Amino acid sequence: MDINKLNYELYFVDYHEESLSTEQVAELMAFLEQHADLKAEFEDYSELESIAHDIEFKEKDALKKIVVPTLSINESNAEQYLIANIEGDLSSNEQKELNSFLSANPIYKSDQNLFKKSKLTGASIVFNNKRSLKKSVVIPLWIKRTSQIAAAAAIVLFAVVIFSPDNISYTPRLVTAEAKTISDPAKGVQLEYDLFEKPNIAAAHNIASPKKTLPIENLLAAENDSELIIQAVNSPKEKIEALLANKSDDNDKIEAPKEITTLEEEVLADVSSITVEHFKTGVADRDHVSIKQGMTAFLKKRLLKKDVDIIKSHILNLELAHTLIQSVNKVFGTSVNLEPTYNDEGDMIAYALESNTFELQRNTKNK
Amino acid sequence: MTVSEYNQCVDLYADNVYRFVLKNIKDVDKAKDIVQDTYEKMWLKRLSVQAEKAKSYMFTAAYRTLIDLVRREKKQGNMDEANYNDLSHSSQYSDLNEVLHNAIDKLPADQKAVTMLRDYEGYSYKEIEEITGLKEAQVKVYIYRARKFLKNYLGSVEAVI
Structure with a gap:
């Protein structure tokens, strides 16, 4: 008869009526060990028992024998313990319990040996083609x-x-490039430039004579304090190049086109202090550079707020x-x-x- | 995982994975294919697989491939329950190890796999849970059932011998 949660009350009563066999007492003790929550209830049965009997022999304890803790391992769960043993699932106390059980029940030792033999041991199987698995970069x-x-x-x-x-050369990209037209109808001259988007098409020409244009090389720049002066010159390319290379002399002055006398001040998109003026008669008073170099240096100077060479x-x-x-x-x-x-x-x-x-x-x- | 770490995994674990797979399916060519496939999967995932988790990753991949294969081919018959009455055996065993491996082959695939992971690789119930996707309690039950079957099988053989 297995004790369980459905029938333990019967065991409790039988225990206190001392109608349980030794084996059943052992089973009950083991059950209580496993279900500590029922111990209080088990004690209650004892109290009820004492209340029920008003005549009491108070020296009962002296008569009783010490109850040796009973094993929780029994015939029905021995295999579980043996398996748990080889799986390493037993606590040290359970291990001792099992050893005691096996000593008391040597018949289970053969089962223990069989369970031990059921453990697989290392096999000498090798994968021979490891090289095929390896990777190299x-x-x-x-x-x-x-x-x-x-x-x-x-x-x-x-x-x-x-x-x-x-x-x-450094191309300033912060300046919004747009075509500029500077004209002086009174004088009949016009300067067009688009230095950043189409720097090579800038030209100065006479309104009255539209065919007469000035290529970009004829636009020169010079610094004047905080301003950049853009000047149009009407001289041969060689003379301008000589001018820029500082090889010109007084006898090789560049002449400005006479029809371009004055150009109104114009402001480039993001640069407010550029003025454009007519180059009149000579270049000796100013250090001229090409228009691209002039714009570059000027804008760089403004951006960095420092004096830098035109480099x-x-x-x-x-x-x-x-x-x-x-x-x-x-x-x-x-x-x-x-x-x-x-x-x-x-x-x-x-x-x-x-x-x-x-x-x-x-x-x-x-x- | 670096290339070097990956190659080290080949040296360290290829035998283990191969043994695990071969013992489960008893087919050398398929076992080699699964090992190749397993390592290829890890190579593809090498950036996300940590070196210290590589062995577990490979056994997980190998186990899944293995179980899929076994289920597909239905080599093991009923996957969930062993025929615990099937203790028939040959009397031509040369040693106990042969008996044991014959007994192992009679286990359902899941029980066989978890028992091998437990015995050959020394994995804990928790680690086997991670590899197989089975619940830890289920792993334990499978192993306990397998032990009982193996013990009975060994016992019946010993009785004959």
Whole structure:
């Protein structure tokens, strides 16, 4: 008869009526060990029992024998314990309990041995073709070549861009470019220019004689304090080039077109202090440059708020190099950064190429 | 997981995965295919699989492939219950190990797999739960049932021998 939660009350009553066999008492004790929540109820039965009997022999305890804790392992659950044992699921107390049980019931030792034998032991099976599973980082040849070429091109371009001669001018992009027409109907002259969008079509011409135009080379620029003077000259290209190269002399003065006498002041889109005036008779009083150089220097000066020479800037070069490096990073998954260093005057004095694995620093030439 | 770590996993665990699969399906070619497939899956997932979880990941992948295959081919008959009365055996066993593996083959696929994970790889119930997707209690029950079956099978053979 197995004790369970459906029939334990019967056991409690029988226990207190002392009608349980030794085995049943042991089973009940084991049950109570497993269901501690029922111990209080079991005690209540004892109290009820004592109330029911008003005549009491108070020395009962002296008569009783010490109840040796009974094993919870029995015939019905021995296998579970044996399995739990080989699975390592038993606590140390349960382990001792099982050992005691096995000592008392050696018949289960053969079962114990069989369960032990049911454990699988390491097999000498090997997978022989491990090489086929392994991977190596192989870059396809075309990617290798492409990357080599690209890397080489990047380095060459970068070097060319950074150290190039001053043949790349800085194009100010902050100025909204739009065609400008300056005219003086009274004088019958007109100057048209669109220096930033179409710098090569700027021309000055006579309204009365529209065919007579001045190419862009005939527009010169000169600084006058905080202003940029744009002047139109009507001289041969060679003379202008000589002028810009500071090779002109007094005998080689450039003559302005007489029909262009005065041009009204005009303001470029974002540059408020540019005036355009007529170049009158000579250039000796001013240091002239080409219109593109003049605009470049003037705008750069305004942007940086510093006096700088009319030189080509590294800014554009740097932007190109930066764009190039970003492209290389994107294609090849690298993380190279270009970090320029500027001095107090806003000039780039050094740059560094940085990545997780290297850092290359270099000073720029002081031009 | 780096390429180096992946290759280390091949050296460390390919035998284990192969043994686990081969013992379950008894087909060398299919077992090799599953090992290849398992490693290929891990290679594709190498960026998200941590090296220390690689073994568990591979056994999980191998187990799923294995169970799918077994169920598809219905090699094991009833997947859920072993025929515990089927203790028939050959009397030509050369050793107990052979008996045991013959007995293992009679277990349902799930019981066989969890028992192997437990015995060969030493996984805990919890780890087997993660690999197989079975509940921990279910894993335990499967292992206990398998033990009983194996013990009875071994006992019946010993009685004959």
